Amino acid sequence: MNKEITDRIKQYLQLDTNYAIIINGDYGIGKTHYIKNELFPIIEKLKIPKSEKDETYLPILISLFGAKSIEDIQNQIFIELYPILKQRGVKIVAGLGNTVLKYFGSNLKDLLSETGTSSESLTDYRKILICIDDIDRKSKDLDLKEVFGFVNNLVENLDAKILLIANEDELRKEINTDDIDNYSLLREKVIGISVSFNTNVSLTFDRIIETKYKTEKKLYFDFLTEHKKTIVYRISQNKDNLRNLLFFLEHFKIIFNKTANYLLTEKKFEAIKKDVLEEILNFTLPISIEYKMGKLNTTNFSEIKEIYQGFSFNLSAFIGNSNKAEEPKSYAELFKEKYSPDNNVQRVYFDSIFNYITGKTSFKIEQLSNELNLIYKFEDNTIPEREKLISKLNYWNCVDLKDSEYRSFTSSLLNYVDRGEFSLEQYPTIFHYVTRFNNLLNYNIENLKKRFKKGILKGVHNYQYVRSIHFRLSVERTSEFYDDLKEIVEYCVEINKGIKEDQELKELTDTFDLFSSDFNTFLEKVEEMNSEFMFTPYFTKYDFNKIWRVIKKLNNTQIINLAFYFEGRYQINVYEKIYSEKQFLEELNKKVENLILSKTTKKLKKVTLEFFSRKIKDSIEHFPE
Numbered sequence: 001m002n003k004e005i006t007d008r009i010k011q012y013l014q015l016d017t018n019y020a021i022i023i024n025g026d027y028g029i030g031k032t033h034y035i036k037n038e039l040f041p042i043i044e045k046l047k048i049p050k051s052e053k054d055e056t057y058l059p060i061l062i063s064l065f066g067a068k069s070i071e072d073i074q075n076q077i078f079i080e081l082y083p084i085l086k087q088r089g090v091k092i093v094a095g096l097g098n099t100v101l102k103y104f105g106s107n108l109k110d111l112l113s114e115t116g117t118s119s120e121s122l123t124d125y126r127k128i129l130i131c132i133d134d135i136d137r138k139s140k141d142l143d144l145k146e147v148f149g150f151v152n153n154l155v156e157n158l159d160a161k162i163l164l165i166a167n168e169d170e171l172r173k174e175i176n177t178d179d180i181d182n183y184s185l186l187r188e189k190v191i192g193i194s195v196s197f198n199t200n201v202s203l204t205f206d207r208i209i210e211t212k213y214k215t216e217k218k219l220y221f222d223f224l225t226e227h228k229k230t231i232v233y234r235i236s237q238n239k240d241n242l243r244n245l246l247f248f249l250e251h252f253k254i255i256f257n258k259t260a261n262y263l264l265t266e267k268k269f270e271a272i273k274k275d276v277l278e279e280i281l282n283f284t285l286p287i288s289i290e291y292k293m294g295k296l297n298t299t300n301f302s303e304i305k306e307i308y309q310g311f312s313f314n315l316s317a318f319i320g321n322s323n324k325a326e327e328p329k330s331y332a333e334l335f336k337e338k339y340s341p342d343n344n345v346q347r348v349y350f351d352s353i354f355n356y357i358t359g360k361t362s363f364k365i366e367q368l369s370n371e372l373n374l375i376y377k378f379e380d381n382t383i384p385e386r387e388k389l390i391s392k393l394n395y396w397n398c399v400d401l402k403d404s405e406y407r408s409f410t411s412s413l414l415n416y417v418d419r420g421e422f423s424l425e426q427y428p429t430i431f432h433y434v435t436r437f438n439n440l441l442n443y444n445i446e447n448l449k450k451r452f453k454k455g456i457l458k459g460v461h462n463y464q465y466v467r468s469i470h471f472r473l474s475v476e477r478t479s480e481f482y483d484d485l486k487e488i489v490e491y492c493v494e495i496n497k498g499i500k501e502d503q504e505l506k507e508l509t510d511t512f513d514l515f516s517s518d519f520n521t522f523l524e525k526v527e528e529m530n531s532e533f534m535f536t537p538y539f540t541k542y543d544f545n546k547i548w549r550v551i552k553k554l555n556n557t558q559i560i561n562l563a564f565y566f567e568g569r570y571q572i573n574v575y576e577k578i579y580s581e582k583q584f585l586e587e588l589n590k591k592v593e594n595l596i597l598s599k600t601t602k603k604l605k606k607v608t609l610e611f612f613s614r615k616i617k618d619s620i621e622h623f624p625e
Contacts, residue, residue: 002034005195006042012193013057013129013161014049019192020155020162028241029199031165035061035131048127057161059129064138070150072142077130125160132162136170144175148190155190164191199240201232208249220256224249227281234285237338238293248288251357255284258365268381269372276372279348283308286339287357295331301358303332307340308349346394348375386416390426393433407441410434417452420459424466424492427456431488435481445484453491465499508541515542516550519558523565534569537578544584548591556608563615570619582623589616 005023012021025031043059062076135147154160172183205228213221224231235245259280263269269276287304290296296304329337340347352367377387389409391397398406413430416422422430431452434443511533514522526533539547554562569578570585592613596606 002038005034005197006039008193008195009039009163010042010046013043013046016159017161017192018156018159020151020164020190021193021195022164022166022168022187022191023195023197024166024168025197025199026167026239026241028243029197029239030204030242031197032061032133033242034197035133035163035165043129051127055127057129058127059131061131061133063134064132064142064147065134066137066139068139068141070142070146073132073147073150081128125154125158129161129163130154131165133165135164135166136168136174144171145186148186152190168194199242201235201240201242201245202228204242205232205235205245208245212249213253217253217257219260220253223256223260223277227278230281231285234289234339238289241289241293244289244292247292248285251288252281252284254363255280255353255356255368258363259368262365262369266369268378268383272376272383276376280350280353283348283350284353284357286335287354290335291358296335296358300331301354303330304335305349305351305354307332307336308347342395386413386421389413389416390430390433398433410441414451417455418458420455420457420462422459424456424463424496427452427492428485428489431485432481435484438480445481449484449487452488456491456495460495460499463495463499465503466496504536508538511538512542512546515547519550519554520561523561527565527568535575535577537580539584540580544587548588551588552595556604559608559612563612566619567615570622572622574622574624579623582620585616585620589613589620592616 009021023031023035040059040061043057046057048055048057060077060080062073062080064073067073067076132151135144138144138147151162151164155162168183172181175182175186209221209224213224231245231248235241238244256277259277263273263276287296290304350368350371352361352364352371355361356363376383389412392401392409393406393413401409410433414434417427417430431448434441434448435445439445511522511525514525551559551562566585570581592609595601596609596613601609
């Protein structure tokens, strides 16, 4: 394809013309690389028609990225020509500035004359191929009509050879209004030929990895070669943007090299090393592409994490209104459709890689190691048999099993369910595996649900509260046994809530004990901004009289610190979740005021309590009526 474009440009340079050529194509597909590395070496050897001294063309490339005026364009042309003119003996007087620039768009002969040279090596624009890149990325201050006017003057009045490089779709967006095709009208006078540039991602991929990695990073090269199909497909999904490819390859190189070395030192990964590296590739590739394109940013980081960590199967899917009008798809939904449309395939999230690709941190193999151990649930440096069973029955690993194996593995899986040995979020997945394919194994669904609930309850003491519980599959409302699966999900959610309540009760008890015994440590704990105590009305959970007895025993400094804590806790726009503490504050202030009025209260204590009372009153005013 590139050879065809090159031949077309060579023919253009052999003709008497008064128009420019435009190479049209999407961003990042290699247009500029082609111009500099493939076209220019050929053009530099191409003889100029009717040249008595067998002169060859002088190609130069300028970029309009951010250009604000025609003078900026002229300046870039001069900058590109300067070292060439200097090399050929043309004397350029320092500080010419705009005195030189004013001659551009006029005649190159005048420039040479101004520099005091008699050189005839460059006599006019017909000896130069000016390639103007990034027209579609110029500043908004520079009107496209001005650019085309400048180009038209060069090609029509000075016989210049001009090659424009742009994404014409973007140029049309800039200048077209309503139903009027202003771009075509403008283009008609200036551009004679439009050439579409298409890149061969597969071939480019081969060239890049052979040049950059085959010798020095052989292990990385072999891995990329093996997974070429996956990588090329993802790049092709995004308009063949080679910048995305280069960004991914260089960043993934760091991840791959450190991970591969780590896996070699850990025998427990020996049997699954290939799977681990593929999981990491499948995660890193779309994250790299979306971040490089600017679509993935701080406004949607959490949405993407949710896709990987939680899947789309959660309780909101059950309770949503099916008659609700269809809304525009969110970025997360579009991301999922694009990169992970199969809801049955488990997606794995790596925070260490996500933070590295998005620039938050450097890549830390220690963090990835911790994540891998959690994902693969190692126990005593081996993957438990129950986890191996899930893997064997995973989509679409299970379809090649013998019928007897499928039944045996499923039966063994249920034995682990009976003992409550899975984590809460795994049970709905297992229930789905047991009942899928139209209840292939003919289980009694009602009995199966009872069996699951009994097993889940049996393992309750082994579960940890999951702050945002999700389930690792997605099931449509129309799916068979949907309501039964929903029942299992809701049961897991209720168990999780119970764990939270027990955990909160223990935390409240421990916190009050701390409040009573070590007030300074108590303040340190509850003042942590990320602590759930910021959003928990824990003062209403305690016996008020016990709280008051503790406060009365505090020394003056501790009371002052408690006053400042209240000031921070009950700022303007108090958190709705702690509205119930208003009554606590009102009751507390009455006690404080009575203590201030007491004749037994010492003067410095009274000063302290008055300050405390003011902070309490200020806090109360921040609550809604």
